[in-house]
Amino acid sequence: MNSAENNLVSAAKIDASCRVPLLALFGGAALWLVVGLLLAVLASLTFHAPEMFAHCPFATYGHLAPAANDLLVYGFAIPAGLGVLLWIFARLSQAELVLPLIPVVAANLWHLGVFIGLATILCGGSSGFTWLEFPRAAAMLLGVSFVLIAFSAVATFGQRKARELYPAHWFLLAALLWFPWIYSTANLFLVTTWPVRGVTQAIINWWFADNLIFVWLALVGVGVAFYFLPKIAGRPLHSRFYALFAFWTLILFGTWIGIPQGAPVPAWLPTTNAFASLLLVIPLIAIAVIVFKTVWGAPTVCKGGPFCYLRFGMTAFILSGLMLIASACPEHARTVEFTWFGQAQTQLQILGFFAIVIFGAIYEILPRLLDGGLPFPKFVRVQHWFFMLGTLLLVGSLAFAGVKQGRAAYDPAAAIMGLRIATMGWTFFLFGSLLFAVNIFVMTIRWKLALAKTVIAYIKSPLETSEVKP
Amino acid sequence: MRNGFAVFFAVVVALGGSWLGFVVAPTVQLGKAKQALILNSTDTWPQQRTGEATLGLQVYRANGCAACHTEQIRQDGVAAEVTLIALNKTKPEDFKAFVQSLFILPELAKVTNTLAATLNGWKGDLPTTILVTDDKAVADAMSDRLKAAGVKSETHIVATGEDIPRWGIRRSVAADFLYDFPVQLGNLRVGPDLADVGARLPDANWQLQHLYAPTLSVTNSAMPSFKFLFDVRKIGSAPSPDALNLPKQFAPADGYEVVPKLEAKELVAYLLSLRADAPLYEAPFSPITSAKP
Secondary structure (H helix, E strand, O other): OOHHHHOHHHHHHHHHHHHHHHHHHHHHHHHHHHHHHHHHHHHHHOOOOOOOOOOOHHHOHHHHHHHHHHHHHHHHHHHHHHHHHHHHHHHHHOOOOOOOHHHHHHHHHHHHHHHHHHHHHHOOOOOOOOOOOOOHHHHHHHHHHHHHHHHHHHHHHHOOOOOOOOHHHHHHHHHHHHHHHHHHHHHHHHOOOOOOOOOHHHHHHHHHHHHHHHHHHHHHHHHHHHHHHHHHHOOOOOOHHHHHHHHHHHHHHHHHOOOOOOOOOOOHHHHHHHHHHHHOHHHHHHHHHHHHHHHOOOOOOOOOOHHHHHHHHHHHHHHHHHHHHHHHOHHHHHHHOOOHHHHHHHHHHHHHHHHHHHHHHHHHHHHHHOOOOOOOOHHHHHHHHHHHHHHHHHHHHHHHHHHHHHHOOOOHHHHHHHHHHHHHHHHHHHHHHHHHHHHHHHHHHHHHHHHHHHHHHHHHOOOOHHHHOO | OOOHHHHHHHHHHHHHHHHHHHHHHHHHHHHOOOOEEEOOOOOEEOOOOOHHHHHHHHHHHHOOHHHOOOOOOOOOEEEEEEEEEEOOOOOHHHHHHHHHHHOOOHHHHHHHHHHHHHHHOOOOOOOEEEEEEOOHHHHHHHHHHHHHOOOEEEEEEEEEOOOOOOOOOOOOOHHHHOOOOOOOOOOOOOOOOOOOHHHHOOOHHHHHHHHHOHHHHOOOOOOOOOHHHEEEEEOOOOOOOOOOOOOHHHOOOOOEEEEEOHHHHHHHHHHHHOOOOOOEOOEOOOOOOOOOO
16 A cells, blocks of 8 residues: 555656546535535524524525535535545555546536535425435436546546455445445435335435435445555554454445334334344444554554544544444334434534544645645644534534433423534534635635646747657 | 455445345335225225325425424324223212222232222212223223123223324324325424324414414424415405414504415415324224314
8 A cells, every 4th residue: 555655756646637636526525515514504593593584485494404414415525525535546556547537527517416406405496305305407417427436436446556455445336336326216216206105205215314324424434544544543454354344244234224113114124224223333343443453552643633533533433323223222212213313413424423534534635636735734623623522512412402302202492402502513513614615725726826827837938849859 | 355346246235135125125015005994994094185285295395394393103002991981870989999899800900000099089070091001801801890880981992102192193104105295204303293283283274373473372482484485465455364363463564464375375284184093904093082172
């Protein structure tokens, strides 16, 4: 893995080949993250002043909340994850990105799709299925762009010199396969003129939600962490065998979750769900052991840099998995089911785990993409604090609201206090993401200016004789 | 894990398993679902919603009501309930003494404590539920004894659970949603469950008022107000028959009235069509007419 680093010329070339696609993916992701968190803050204001948007159909809670969630996942998490994935594949293959123009086009199509989806939800055109609110046109754009990016990724993977697959490869390749599969299935069965009948819609929706939020984000987040943790800690992953074991158990058990206990569906579905969630503890332990043994006692000091991000993110992942198990085991299910506890787990998974791990990776990659590095390197540390506090406040208060609400037999008033604190958590995330947005936009603008300068210089300069000569 | 294709194949099998299990199997299993028969009747369940209510489901979807409301009532089990209807010639004190004399019976051993507690606080008002048990045999034994003693009682099957009876009288079942698209089961209960709201709150005017200003019906309601589903307009030659009847602090300026838009009317038609109140084979109960005000 390190030979690419030793061969500095080639590493720089690889990074240069990733520059434009990654800036396109990350730039859009930064924008959607900021907008999504802004919408989430607005949505949570409903619990301070329910009358606030009484006259404004666009900003009613039932539009803002799903729009915010979709922006966090489709707007931010997936494109950012794909950007990191492309870079990792190029580095692991020790090859330049194949057909870099394809991901650039795809990134723009993707962001266009997200924009269409957002506008449609705010105008009341949501499909009514969780995480699938986007209309058909937007879903099609997302699907096509994903496949295009996956194509470029797999082609780059095909360029690898060593036959050996790394643990990061397994997780990321599975993610490339799984998203198109679940997304097309869910859209074809639900967001169509010929939907499946009755509660089958809900079953497929739950299956999709779990596989997108838990499994897909886990595959990418853990895969990325398994690439960067050993690199930053300066020692090999501990161990390949554990990683293999974690991978298989994760996709075997994690994919059978999502159906609430007591839902009006055939009884074997919730039973399978409860059973699978208990077994989920196996990959969680394996991943916890790997992270702990790889990171513990490493000579690296984190200082609010990528290493801190990755450690915090992986801890959040273990916690989020445990929360999922807790809310699925039959005894607790009745107390926390249909309460804010589930939302707490979702946000821990998306923001506490995935976003933080991906930011760790992005801050490792970004400075290498362009000469001159980050315009504001100090922001990295500040953002880390914002995100950490945001996670604690948001997830803590939502989980608290959920448990209180469950104990109080779903009394809406029991949750209010927690929901008001959650607003603060969202705000912290918003501040943190603004810092990232500033960094990446200033960086992109600088790069474009530099590009323009070279182009102008090139046009102005007289024809050099060397160019004419063969 | 050297061979990329072997890995790819194994991943397809592992992931495909969940696809077959949670997508294909339920589609096949439920794809041919038919209407269910209502217990002790030849009627089928559910009936197709009216056209207005079907449009209302789209208003419900468009406004994201499912972000805060579920439509699935859960149930722990069923219980048998023995209700005393008439004492005929027996006096309440004599009835108490009679019941106490039953405590030695082995078949009632399980319930003597609860029976004693119920009767202790009882002043002779009728009808009254004297026994709730999850064992049908115990309930039958009790009602046999009561019959022999010459008092009138009825035994009902009731659903039990945290959601029951406050949100509905039985659990939601797959059949309830046979005709819906999109099915809005929901995941989060910021507000109450709505699976049976049409039976629980059947007053269309209450529903309209609640949508217009939730705080009007429920103090400190956390539900957002949906004023944008209503028009505030100048009263013409005569007040509109649809106009909401609002108390002073919620009413518009003098000479104006609040009229629901078409969407609001459809939405309320949908809400009123939400019922889970027919006894079915998979969710049985004996209908009790007096349980609801």
